[in-house]
Amino acid sequence: MNVQINIPAEFVQCLEGQRAHFEANRFPDHAQRVADLKSLVRMVADNREQLVEAVNRDYGCRSRFETLFAEIAVTLDGLRSAIKQLNKWMKPQKRHIDPLQLPLAKARLIPQPIGVVGVVVPWNFPIAMAMHPLTCIFAAGNSAMVKMSENSNHLAQLLRQLTPRYFPQGKLAFFADGGGHGPAFTALPFDHIFFTGSSATGSAVMANAARNLTPVTLELGGKSPAVVAPDFAIETAAQRILWAKMFNAGQVCTSVDYLFVPEGQVQAFITAAKAYVARHYPDINRGDYTAIIDQRAYDRLQASLADAQSKGARIVPLLENQKPDATRRIMAPHIVLNPSEAMDVMQREIFGPILPIKTYKTREEVVAYINSHPRPLAFYAYTRDRDLADWYIYNTLSGGVTINDSLLHVGVHSLPFGGIGNSGMGHYHGYEGFLAFSKLRPVLYQGPIRGINMLLPPYGKLADRVVNLLIGMKS
Known part of the structure; x- marks a missing residue:
């Protein structure tokens, strides 16, 4: 209609x-x-x-x-x-x-x-x-x-x-x-x-x-995943991922939307993440950290945290000994542990300083999960193993990729930027x-010899020979 x-x-x-x-x-x-x-x-x-x-x-x-x-x-x-x-x-x-x-x-x-x-x-x-x-x-x-x-x-x-x-x-x-x-x-x-x-x-x-x-x-946009491989230093990964997640308060279409961490390394990641926030945002209200754009978005993010907690997630605030100014929509970064598919944070793009973390045992688990969801705008793999990085690249599909960091491919002008499927075209x-x-307008400039003259009707033996030659050349 x-x-x-x-x-x-x-x-x-x-x-x-x-x-x-x-x-x-x-x-x-x-x-x-x-x-x-x-x-x-x-x-x-x-x-x-x-x-x-x-x-x-x-x-x-x-x-x-x-x-x-x-x-x-x-x-x-x-x-x-x-x-x-x-x-x-x-x-x-x-x-x-x-x-x-x-x-x-x-x-x-x-x-x-x-x-x-x-x-x-x-x-x-x-x-x-x-x-x-x-x-x-x-x-x-x-x-x-x-x-x-x-x-x-x-x-x-x-x-x-x-x-x-x-x-x-x-x-x-x-x-x-x-x-x-x-x-x-x-x-x-x-x-x-x-x-x-x-x-x-x-x-x-x-x-x-x-x-x-x-x-x-x-x-x-979409839900852009990141994965930390067992060989990559968890402290370094936490610093780089939190930099990306807190840049513009996570209001970035290529931000890390959820993270895979090897089993047994979650607490080390949280410790490093808290240390990063404490070191780089000693006063989160002073202007280095961006506000959530409007009250509706702020309320949505707060509701997403409440929804995750009500459905069994553990919420880990990364800001300690500071109180964000809610009247100015300054929102503290949070990690969501044990996220499930029923939670809002795993259903749609977060677009804020909330990071769900999933654990994994094998790389195949990671790829299977990513490929069972709409294609993301970005994908981030943290590993020093070039073969493993290539394996992740060739076994997933996303708009763009940064290896061992986040967001940075967007700023390289020689690289095209764009999504695929649900993340754009x-x-x-x-x-x-x-x-x-x-x-890109195709233009043909005809030469002084017009070969097509040999193929004009009425078609005879010469035309047959030429077309058979052309067929033979292409077979």
Whole structure:
């Protein structure tokens, strides 16, 4: 059944303006694309303090360092990398042609801009999750309309103020959320939709896009597992996993969502985890640790802990001798022991500082469990044994992998980022991002000799000999 969606006039007018802008220059040259990317660099670099403060206001308490590191620095690094690589990305690719079939002909793949891209940005890393796809979109020569999250209103308003100083609206426009703008935005007939968010919302976005046959890139989430092998130092594993779990208070789509620890090593892991928290967060309320985004999310996380405890789990708080400020939604990290499938923490992505731990005896147990669940966005294996690491890689499937650490593959611009199955579809970052927003247009240049003339009707012995030759060549 078709559902009528009311689309705001500002969306329609902006899309029409961006289409006109694109039609006026359907293939921006290298210099123009570099200029656009440099304008993004200036927009972020010139206004970094305002951007950091806007995100802090949206969160209530967002670690300044985490915003500077994960949003500003990584964004600028990605933009500068794209500028350096762009000339190579834009070059047509040569493709082989059998000279006996098409003598003296040439084949090329020419990357061309696709048009206007709609970008839907999540709240957890709102600067980076807007700028990373824009880097790829502009590198490919397109225009973009960007809708921010309802939890990023201060940032959305700031970006709406800043953008006209750097770009015409025909190239880039930002929109705040609210009033049902999400479904209306993705119902627009874009040339491509890029969405980052939950699997449930991703399904709705895909359904909206299907009405216009709009291709989509979906960067979703899921329950990303980690496994510590018996050969890996449990203290080191605890430090690296807790760093990832507490970064942005666990509100990261590639965070470790649950952990496998060898039987007999759980208490050692807990001891090391508590030591990590005590050492690196001596005052969890002072600003180094990020708040949960809103009261609804905070209440959901607290309810998940209560649910796990009521169903038999042992809850281990990692914060000792400190009281988190609940009025500011500062939530202490917790470990959940003996988690079962009936618990909320094992049913859906946690997106907070809660870490369920399962024990195992054999590597086959780990792989069997992971493969019996939807494919995750990330997978983390801690082992010094290269063969074991490879075994885990080749016997599981996820969006990306980091060995002996967590999260870090996301920040490597030469690696594509993207999920699979329930965790998403499509890739971006770097060259793969450039391809995601380009049409690799196949072009055949016919040579001076047209071999197909030997196969024109009426078909005779020559045509038979040629086709038999071709069949024989392929057999």
